Amino acid sequence: MNAIVDFPVKPEVRPYLDAFDRGAGHNAHAEPDWLARSRRRGIARFAETGFPSRKSESWRYLDLQKLQREPLLPAAAPSGAVLREMGERLAHLALPETGVRLVIVDGRFASELSSTDVPEGVWFGPTCSAVAERPDLLDELIGDVAGDAAHPFAALNAALFGDGYVLAIAPGVALDQPVEIVHLGSGAGAGSFHTRSLVTLGAGSSASILESYAGPETGTEAYWRNDVVGVRLADGAELARSIVVEESAHSVHLAQLDVTLGADAGFTGFALVLGGRTVRQEANVVIAGENARCRLDGAFVVTGTDEVNIVTAVDHRVPGGQTRELLKGVAAGRGHGAFQGRIIVREDAQKTDAHQLSRNLIIGRRAAIDTKPELEIYADDVKCSHGASVGDLDEAALFYLRARGIPAEEARRMLIDGFLREAVDTVGDLATRAHLLRHLARRLANLEE
Amino acid sequence: MQSVFLMLEIRNLHARLSDGREILKGIDLHVAAGEVHAIMGPNGSGKSTLAAVLAGRDGYVVTEGGVRYQGRDLLAMPADERAREGVFLAFQYPVEIPGVNNTYFLRAAVNAQRRHRGEPEVDAGQFLRIVRAKLKLLDIGDDLLQRAVNVGFSGGEKKRNEIFQMAMLEPRLAILDETDSGLDIDALRVVARGVNELRAPDRAIVMITHYQRLLDYVEPDHVHVLQDGRIVQSGDKGLAVELEARGYGAFGEAGGEVPGDAA
Numbered sequence: 100m101n102a103i104v105d106f107p108v109k110p111e112v113r114p115y116l117d118a119f120d121r122g123a124g125h126n127a128h129a130e131p132d133w134l135a136r137s138r139r140r141g142i143a144r145f146a147e148t149g150f151p152s153r154k155s156e157s158w159r160y161l162d163l164q165k166l167q168r169e170p171l172l173p174a175a176a177p178s179g180a181v182l183r184e185m186g187e188r189l190a191h192l193a194l195p196e197t198g199v200r201l202v203i204v205d206g207r208f209a210s211e212l213s214s215t216d217v218p219e220g221v222w223f224g225p226t227c228s229a230v231a232e233r234p235d236l237l238d239e240l241i242g243d244v245a246g247d248a249a250h251p252f253a254a255l256n257a258a259l260f261g262d263g264y265v266l267a268i269a270p271g272v273a274l275d276q277p278v279e280i281v282h283l284g285s286g287a288g289a290g291s292f293h294t295r296s297l298v299t300l301g302a303g304s305s306a307s308i309l310e311s312y313a314g315p316e317t318g319t320e321a322y323w324r325n326d327v328v329g330v331r332l333a334d335g336a337e338l339a340r341s342i343v344v345e346e347s348a349h350s351v352h353l354a355q356l357d358v359t360l361g362a363d364a365g366f367t368g369f370a371l372v373l374g375g376r377t378v379r380q381e382a383n384v385v386i387a388g389e390n391a392r393c394r395l396d397g398a399f400v401v402t403g404t405d406e407v408n409i410v411t412a413v414d415h416r417v418p419g420g421q422t423r424e425l426l427k428g429v430a431a432g433r434g435h436g437a438f439q440g441r442i443i444v445r446e447d448a449q450k451t452d453a454h455q456l457s458r459n460l461i462i463g464r465r466a467a468i469d470t471k472p473e474l475e476i477y478a479d480d481v482k483c484s485h486g487a488s489v490g491d492l493d494e495a496a497l498f499y500l501r502a503r504g505i506p507a508e509e510a511r512r513m514l515i516d517g518f519l520r521e522a523v524d525t526v527g528d529l530a531t532r533a534h535l536l537r538h539l540a541r542r543l544a545n546l547e548e
Numbered sequence: 549m550q551s552v553f554l555m556l557e558i559r560n561l562h563a564r565l566s567d568g569r570e571i572l573k574g575i576d577l578h579v580a581a582g583e584v585h586a587i588m589g590p591n592g593s594g595k596s597t598l599a600a601v602l603a604g605r606d607g608y609v610v611t612e613g614g615v616r617y618q619g620r621d622l623l624a625m626p627a628d629e630r631a632r633e634g635v636f637l638a639f640q641y642p643v644e645i646p647g648v649n650n651t652y653f654l655r656a657a658v659n660a661q662r663r664h665r666g667e668p669e670v671d672a673g674q675f676l677r678i679v680r681a682k683l684k685l686l687d688i689g690d691d692l693l694q695r696a697v698n699v700g701f702s703g704g705e706k707k708r709n710e711i712f713q714m715a716m717l718e719p720r721l722a723i724l725d726e727t728d729s730g731l732d733i734d735a736l737r738v739v740a741r742g743v744n745e746l747r748a749p750d751r752a753i754v755m756i757t758h759y760q761r762l763l764d765y766v767e768p769d770h771v772h773v774l775q776d777g778r779i780v781q782s783g784d785k786g787l788a789v790e791l792e793a794r795g796y797g798a799f800g801e802a803g804g805e806v807p808g809d810a811a
Contacts, residue, residue, distance in 0.1 A: 494606070497641040502603050503657035503713065504631035504664070513656065517647025517696070
């Protein structure tokens, strides 16, 4: 029995409960009551749900057995020496131009690596500072702790988060420069990083975000990143958020993005997943205001025995919403990729226009890709479609390149690059797009088929 | 008198598709450096198969005979090596490659060839200067370069792009597979100018065509009629005129097709 819950829990859950009791990952004494209460709600919820079962539809493609057997408890805050080492890694991962940048190392804000000066009308900083300075914002974030049976790790995240970031923009303010957030894993020890972040845009405001997730380039310490990001766009607000996931060989990356869109708001999400042992990217979008627009695009490369799982759900609740999704996947080696895309159009959501396309390339004889589009339509005056394909490299294109003297291996790389590049080209901000393409090119240069 | 340098020597070439159908049934052809040859024939005579076998496309099996290119066994080389050695095939149906930028592709091709010859690679700036000079020649706009390879190109643009690539790669042996098909008269003139521009004493050109009209603009030294997988007649450019008048039927049992007919 445990002090927090008065019911028996599954064995894989217990270490996390004990860690919570010890105050791991956060400083319970310095926190306001409302946060402490919310943390307790989170851990109780996780104790109830436990790890997701593979019978659960949205978790069926991911193997979490190792994480279940070998717990990864919240990591300690990185030492000064570790942070100094991170500077070099950062230079490799960040945008070449120095702008607004927030760096998180092992799940904790690293102020010495960050520069968070923002113009009037914008609040940007670590979640821990927002707890003290802007509790009004966090009510939204913490108040509705997600944590139904399908989202147990969001509940655990609510309990254990050590930091994260908050970006809040006042109505009518346009941020021209992209805001950059870099999540680094130092590899200093095994453990988990729980980060919780919030982006909230006032009516008619706009911003773009580039978020990178990376572990150490070498090293054998396992880590688990459990990331939850909430996005609220008021009427007419526009947000573009691109992420790059380049985790290490011994990583588990589970990320959940929850977006709510007001009327005429527009969200453009892009995920480039290039590395990590077990990667799951989940995006849930609620079209809550009329005529809101949502793009969810992405590209992934999965090799070795790695797993990548992209899960999207767009819930059209009101009329006139638009959804576009383009997901491209490449599986090599014995890699396994999976895309599950759900679009729900509720009875009131007339004139919804939704299109989803999942295209995949298998280049390893033992690689596999699952793709599962799911349209649930309850309204009668809508335009909805989806498409999915899984195939091999185009032989005719390969011959065309070789007939121009390009060696077979180089020709294959060009086609794989071109295939994924089509998705990356949907990213509007040119600096961000160039950044993503550089990372993609570097990844493909080291692709082991 | 200077001895003739034999660029391409096809000897008793037999080839079949992987499904077993025999398409080429004993082709003999000698092409010397500096010459332009036209190979004409009705649909299904084996013209495109000949081009594919010479370029090294998968899916064909050579069962007899051989091909020598500059004295070397052409069929022993992989397709990309043939290209780097100076064999160029202008495709009848150029392939669309989404996501691969035309300039990037072409520079990769030029640099693959340069590496092969032990020459230094060209950087983006140098490459652009070479490109600009060649573009003028073919009346191609800069925008074509910024697009993905052949994606959204009109039929004429695709064929022009083929000739543009040929101009950039400066092959020793160019094989043009029905490059004239689907072109309006203006595009045909541009393409023909590109081909004529490339005529050189150290280069050979083989034009495969169904129709005689390309030959009005690019005058061949030799014309061959391909019928049912064999060359049934060879002659000078007068043969093409004769074909125009009498149709392929006069040269074999099959059909009474006139090469001037619209497709």
